[in-house]
Amino acid sequence: MLSRVADAMYWMTRYVERAENYARFMDVSFNLTLELPHHISDQWQPLVVTTGDWDLYQLMNKTIDKQKVIYFLGFDPKNPNSIYNCIINARENARSIRPEITKELWEQINYMFYFVKNGLQKKVWQKKDPRAFFEEIKKGSQLFWGIIDATISRTEGWHFGRIGKLLERADKTSRILDVKYHMLLPSPTDVGTPVDIIQWAALLKSVSAYDMYRKKNGKLTPARIASFLILDKEFPRSMLRCISHASLSLKMISGSGYGYANAAEKEIGILESQLEYADIHDIIASGLHEYLDALQIKLNNIHSAIFESFFSMENNCSKM
Amino acid sequence: MPKISFENYDAEGFFDEMFESDKQVKSHYALFYDRIQKMGIKKLNILQHSTDRVQLSLGMTFNVYSDNQGIERILHLDIIPRIISGEDWDYLEKGLKQRIYALNMFIDDIYNDQKILKDKVIPKELILGSQTYLKQCIGLKPPKDVWVHITGSDIIRGADGGYHVLEDNLRCPSGVSYMLENREILKRTFPEVFEQLSVRPVMNYTHNLRDMLESLSPTGDNSIAVLTPGIYNSAYFEHAYLAQQMGAELVEGRDLVVKNDIVYKITTKGLKRIDVIYRRIDDDFIDPEVFRPDSLLGTPGLFKAYMKGNVVLVNAPGTGVADDKAVYAYVPEIIKYYLGEDMLLPNVQTYICDRADERQYVIENIDKLVIKQTDASGGYGMLIGPKSTIEEQKEFVEKIKKNPRNYIAQPTINLSRVPTLTDDGIEGRHVDLRPYILYGNEIKITPGALTRVALKKGSLVVNSSQGGGSKDTWIVDNI
Numbered sequence: 001m002l003s004r005v006a007d008a009m010y011w012m013t014r015y016v017e018r019a020e021n022y023a024r025f026m027d028v029s030f031n032l033t034l035e036l037p038h039h040i041s042d043q044w045q046p047l048v049v050t051t052g053d054w055d056l057y058q059l060m061n062k063t064i065d066k067q068k069v070i071y072f073l074g075f076d077p078k079n080p081n082s083i084y085n086c087i088i089n090a091r092e093n094a095r096s097i098r099p100e101i102t103k104e105l106w107e108q109i110n111y112m113f114y115f116v117k118n119g120l121q122k123k124v125w126q127k128k129d130p131r132a133f134f135e136e137i138k139k140g141s142q143l144f145w146g147i148i149d150a151t152i153s154r155t156e157g158w159h160f161g162r163i164g165k166l167l168e169r170a171d172k173t174s175r176i177l178d179v180k181y182h183m184l185l186p187s188p189t190d191v192g193t194p195v196d197i198i199q200w201a202a203l204l205k206s207v208s209a210y211d212m213y214r215k216k217n218g219k220l221t222p223a224r225i226a227s228f229l230i231l232d233k234e235f236p237r238s239m240l241r242c243i244s245h246a247s248l249s250l251k252m253i254s255g256s257g258y259g260y261a262n263a264a265e266k267e268i269g270i271l272e273s274q275l276e277y278a279d280i281h282d283i284i285a286s287g288l289h290e291y292l293d294a295l296q297i298k299l300n301n302i303h304s305a306i307f308e309s310f311f312s313m314e315n316n317c318s319k320m
Numbered sequence: 321m322p323k324i325s326f327e328n329y330d331a332e333g334f335f336d337e338m339f340e341s342d343k344q345v346k347s348h349y350a351l352f353y354d355r356i357q358k359m360g361i362k363k364l365n366i367l368q369h370s371t372d373r374v375q376l377s378l379g380m381t382f383n384v385y386s387d388n389q390g391i392e393r394i395l396h397l398d399i400i401p402r403i404i405s406g407e408d409w410d411y412l413e414k415g416l417k418q419r420i421y422a423l424n425m426f427i428d429d430i431y432n433d434q435k436i437l438k439d440k441v442i443p444k445e446l447i448l449g450s451q452t453y454l455k456q457c458i459g460l461k462p463p464k465d466v467w468v469h470i471t472g473s474d475i476i477r478g479a480d481g482g483y484h485v486l487e488d489n490l491r492c493p494s495g496v497s498y499m500l501e502n503r504e505i506l507k508r509t510f511p512e513v514f515e516q517l518s519v520r521p522v523m524n525y526t527h528n529l530r531d532m533l534e535s536l537s538p539t540g541d542n543s544i545a546v547l548t549p550g551i552y553n554s555a556y557f558e559h560a561y562l563a564q565q566m567g568a569e570l571v572e573g574r575d576l577v578v579k580n581d582i583v584y585k586i587t588t589k590g591l592k593r594i595d596v597i598y599r600r601i602d603d604d605f606i607d608p609e610v611f612r613p614d615s616l617l618g619t620p621g622l623f624k625a626y627m628k629g630n631v632v633l634v635n636a637p638g639t640g641v642a643d644d645k646a647v648y649a650y651v652p653e654i655i656k657y658y659l660g661e662d663m664l665l666p667n668v669q670t671y672i673c674d675r676a677d678e679r680q681y682v683i684e685n686i687d688k689l690v691i692k693q694t695d696a697s698g699g700y701g702m703l704i705g706p707k708s709t710i711e712e713q714k715e716f717v718e719k720i721k722k723n724p725r726n727y728i729a730q731p732t733i734n735l736s737r738v739p740t741l742t743d744d745g746i747e748g749r750h751v752d753l754r755p756y757i758l759y760g761n762e763i764k765i766t767p768g769a770l771t772r773v774a775l776k777k778g779s780l781v782v783n784s785s786q787g788g789g790s791k792d793t794w795i796v797d798n799i
Binding site: 001002003004006092095097098099103106107110111253310313316317 | 376377378379550551556560561563564568569570571572574575577585586587588589590591
């Protein structure tokens, strides 16, 4: 497969995953503001911190409020990570590899493209309740994943698409856990109160983990929640599960069985086994924040190694 | 009572494809006419509206250069088809085949023996001094001696209904994807009509295109690529569409690299050889080492690999020499010279400004003529005499005097009309016709075409960049 095509597959799915996460984060935050007492209702700043866009936000805004954040993360054409831009970029990547994907998949991303353009034009963020927009982005993304599953052959392109999606998912899961965990922990007076439960439940809902978590663990406890989101073997959005499937795809691409065939496989293999043999109590004892920080760096290294191994035209020119 | 009244439909003296001058419906349109009478105008408008949506969802869009930020637009598809009788079509096919065979022989001759110049059938200076004559191609012998593998001639019908070739488009003609997708859309719009009328199918085009490209493969590996300038090119939709329909790789110049005069694509697993390239990049841009050094669209070394026979470029570089509007005037002589036959499908009368007497006539009659720059296309660089201002005419007279070789003139042509859905109901709009011709082992012409339609009332300019739209074109036999 062309290096350029592999690169575009990877980014196409990565952008759709990002848009879906942003949409869910905002939907959940919006719901929280309806349920929580006013003095702890500021969900918006941590959200922008979570997505990693806080510096840019401060450059562009003097104050913070619901509408501003919804605009910034959802629609702002000047924010490269806004849902609007994610969908524009996903669609542009899809367009550049149109012959590699199916008509159904193209029509879906193209539909989402016109949907966000229309959303910007209609100034959805000014609505009293913009949740229908986020709902549609979530549904649209889920349909997008479904079409990929049902129509795309499991060749290299599909695997690069899966890697892009899973690395993005692992990144966002770790970020929201990092921010929320530390926000929620230092209020021992709230432990077990309705407010406390609402907030922990919201964290799980932000990553579509609430139902599956309840089924497995029942009670909401910080350690179990952290464990579920980082180390769970079955939940499709846990970091371990994301990393191990991305690792599997890298192996399918290179055809290597035992050990590793390139730097990307090496990096991801190491991370996978670290997660596989980790224990949440050790992690918490030595500092969850530090642990997640280190994880972020590893994810970035994996991304760079994939770029060097597969997408870089210079590198691939020297392979004969 | 018919639901749609054509009482006020006025052909205004133009040749109408659907109605006789006494408003009788022509026999090849009869069935379609009956069908829309059963539907009524409201239903037609609904169908038209849903067609626009289908085009958007398929991504049948093009970027308009003059717009800021490259706005994507659809090429408006008018749902009333342009219908041509099988009999007319068979005649067009014969005429086009004759023309393409002769023009191909002409190009081969020009870059090799130049017999036609030595025999003084065409003035030497006209060819050798032309910008479209590529010295780099001298001595080139492409596989099977075929230079023009893909052609999209522009054909018009004058006031008497006679067909004329307006331009030959021997370089990178576009629009074939619209011929194919328009048909898919119209089959959904008028299923009952298709059921009753046997419209000749166009589906084979991409199949034939792939066969033709494979027949040229120097290695027999059939590793075929479509070379595009990228997603911002106005014809990108078509490049992607054709690559997809053929199962070919869609590449940009930066995806290719030439090593030891062999062309490779850059893949995740290293370099893989490419041996046939259907390139949708103009000659000037394909290789910065040989042509425009500032081109970022092409691939360095591509031309040399081609000259060595390690890769085939489709169409061959240099075909523009026969596409030159000044050479066009000589096509009757070209056909006579190479085939010994009279031209079957005529040209439009053409004045060559390089000839003193004809130049004088053009300058004196500039308000009645269409002036065309010989090396421009897409409706640019032209003056439509009767619709121009005195200043514009003066400007063109100066241009012609300064560089007569660069201009030709033709009488204003009365393009035929087809009923078209407008905001004011159904009105006649001017159309042309672009069939697509493939030349590999033999010439194959798909029985269908892109009909371009000037959507603005009274306009004769059908180019998509200037407010033109399209129609599906049906070749029908059982009438």
